[in-house]
Amino acid sequence: MANLPKLISKTKIMQGYQCHKQLYLSVHRKELIPPVTPELQALFDQGNHVTEEARKRFPSGVLIDNPAFDFVGSLKKTRELLSAHTETIFEAAFEYKGCYARADIISYNPLTQRWIIREVKSTTKVKDEHLDDVGLQVWIMANAGLPIEKIVLMHLNPLCKYPDLRNLFVEEDITDKLRGLHTSIAPRLNEVFKSLRAEQVPAISIGEHCYRPRECQFKDHCWAENQVPDLSVFDIPTLRQKKWEFCDKGLLKLDDIPESELDHQQQIFLNVLKTGNRFIDRERIHSELAKWKFPLVFLDFETQSSAIPRFDGTGPFAQVPFQFSVHVLDSLDSELRHYEYLCNEDKDPREELTPLLIEACRGVGSVVAYYSQFEAGRIQDLEDYFPHHKEELKSIRDRLVDPLPLLREAVYDRAFRESFSIKSVGPALLGDVFDYKAMTVPDGGAAQRAYAEMVDSKTSGARREVLRNALLEYCAKDTLVMVELVKWLYKC
Known part of the structure; x- marks a missing residue:
C-alpha cells in the first residue's frame, strides 16, 4: 500500500x-x-x-x-x-x-x-x-x-x-x-x-451506497468485481427499494428472484427477461388508442435550465423551452407534416417560440408527448407568462395524450431492461435505425450543453452551424420515433 x-x-x-x-x-x-x-x-x-x-x-x-x-x-x-x-x-x-x-x-x-x-x-x-x-x-x-x-x-x-x-x-x-x-x-x-x-481494499459489497447521495465513480468496477449478471435484479422495472432488499440477500440472478414477492406486472417483466418473449396486451392498447383523435400532433420540447435565473419571471432551475419539434399525422397512411423552432441567439426564446408553437399545434386532434407531464408543465409556464395566449395554449395542454403509461402497462421487451425511456423503447421495438447513440446530440442533457455552446459569442460560425444541425436532428428524431411507436401500437 x-x-x-x-x-x-x-x-x-x-x-x-x-x-x-x-x-x-x-x-x-x-x-x-x-x-x-x-x-x-x-x-x-x-x-x-x-x-x-x-x-x-x-x-x-x-x-x-x-x-x-x-x-x-x-x-x-x-x-x-x-x-x-x-x-x-x-x-x-x-x-x-x-x-x-x-x-x-x-x-x-x-x-x-x-x-x-x-x-x-x-x-x-x-x-x-x-x-x-x-x-x-x-x-x-x-x-x-x-x-x-x-x-x-x-x-x-x-x-x-x-x-x-x-x-x-x-x-x-x-x-x-x-x-x-x-x-x-x-x-x-x-x-x-x-x-x-488497511493493506487490503475494504470488502464492501454493492448496495444503495453505490448511488447515494450520488453515483459512485467506481460503480462499474465494483459491480464487475461482484459479478453482477448481464441480466439481473436491477433490470426488473418498478422494483424500487425491493431490488436493494434482494441485493442485500445476494439475490442478483433472475433465477434467484422469488416471484411470490413480486406484483403481477413485475412477474411479467421477470418472465420476459428470463424467456426473451415479448409481452403485448393488445386489448389494453386498442382500448387506450380508441380515445385518441386524429390528426395526431407529436410534440417535443428541448429546454435550458439555469441555477441562476436568466429570463423574466423565471426562478432557479426553471425549464425554459428553446426548441420544439412537431410532426402532424392526419391518418396512419398520410404524409407527415413537420414544424420546428430553434432559437439562434442567447436571449429569451419564449416570445418567438410561443406563436409558432400555437400555429404548429392548432386543431382538435390529440397532442402526443412522451412523458407528457413535462410538456404540460412547459405549456403551463407559457400560459402563466403570456396570459393573452392562455386559451390557445390551454387547448394544446388539454389535448395531451401520452404513450409512455400505455407502454409501461401493455408492452415489455427484454431490450427495455429497467427503462421505458424513448431511447430504450424506440430501438427495441423499431430497430437500430432509431437508436440515438451515434448522434452528435444523443440526449436532453447534451442538447442543453450544445445549445449553450451554440449561442455563446465565443463559438465560431462553423461550430455553431454544426451544433444547430445536430440540435434540429435530435429534436426531430424524438417526434419521429414517437410517430413510429404510435404507428406500431395501432398495428398491434
Whole structure:
C-alpha cells in the first residue's frame, strides 16, 4: 500500500462517508478513476457559478485563489488573512489531523470576535448530505482553532424571480442541527482512516451506497468485481427499494428472484427477461388508442435550465423551452407534416417560440408527448407568462395524450431492461435505425450543453452551424420515433 498523503480533502473524506471502498480506491488506485463526464463537469460549473454569485453579496471579501491542489499555499494565505482580521474571506483553508477543507465564505464579527461560516449550495433546500458535509468542514475549522459564532447554509430561493435577484439566496442557520452531529464526527473519521490505512481494499459489497447521495465513480468496477449478471435484479422495472432488499440477500440472478414477492406486472417483466418473449396486451392498447383523435400532433420540447435565473419571471432551475419539434399525422397512411423552432441567439426564446408553437399545434386532434407531464408543465409556464395566449395554449395542454403509461402497462421487451425511456423503447421495438447513440446530440442533457455552446459569442460560425444541425436532428428524431411507436401500437 502506498503512503497516505499528508492531507486529505473534505471532498475525498465525504467519499469515505458514502463508502470506505470508494475513498480507498480514489487514494490507492487512482488509475481506476474515470475521466470527468460532460454531465459531471456541467454540475461542477453550475456549483462554481452559484458560489461566485453568492460572493457578490460580500463586496469586501478577499478570495484565496490558490489552485485546489495547493494545500500549503492556501493554508499560508488563510493564516495571513485571519491574522489581519480580514472582514470576509472566500475559500479560506483549514487542516486538522490530516483533514483539509476550504470554506466558501467566512465573515468576522468584531463584536463577538468570532466567525460566521457560510456554505453555498446550488439547491433550493437543505439536504441531509449537506449537514454531513458542512458538519465535517466546521469540525476541521473549529479544531484548527477558528472561533465560530454560527454556521449558515446559503441555498437558492425558489421564490426568487428574475430580474430581481436580491432575494436569490436563503440563509438558513444550521448551527443547532450541526451540534447534534459534532460528537459523532471523530469516531466516524477514525473508521474512515482505519479503512484507508488497511493493506487490503475494504470488502464492501454493492448496495444503495453505490448511488447515494450520488453515483459512485467506481460503480462499474465494483459491480464487475461482484459479478453482477448481464441480466439481473436491477433490470426488473418498478422494483424500487425491493431490488436493494434482494441485493442485500445476494439475490442478483433472475433465477434467484422469488416471484411470490413480486406484483403481477413485475412477474411479467421477470418472465420476459428470463424467456426473451415479448409481452403485448393488445386489448389494453386498442382500448387506450380508441380515445385518441386524429390528426395526431407529436410534440417535443428541448429546454435550458439555469441555477441562476436568466429570463423574466423565471426562478432557479426553471425549464425554459428553446426548441420544439412537431410532426402532424392526419391518418396512419398520410404524409407527415413537420414544424420546428430553434432559437439562434442567447436571449429569451419564449416570445418567438410561443406563436409558432400555437400555429404548429392548432386543431382538435390529440397532442402526443412522451412523458407528457413535462410538456404540460412547459405549456403551463407559457400560459402563466403570456396570459393573452392562455386559451390557445390551454387547448394544446388539454389535448395531451401520452404513450409512455400505455407502454409501461401493455408492452415489455427484454431490450427495455429497467427503462421505458424513448431511447430504450424506440430501438427495441423499431430497430437500430432509431437508436440515438451515434448522434452528435444523443440526449436532453447534451442538447442543453450544445445549445449553450451554440449561442455563446465565443463559438465560431462553423461550430455553431454544426451544433444547430445536430440540435434540429435530435429534436426531430424524438417526434419521429414517437410517430413510429404510435404507428406500431395501432398495428398491434
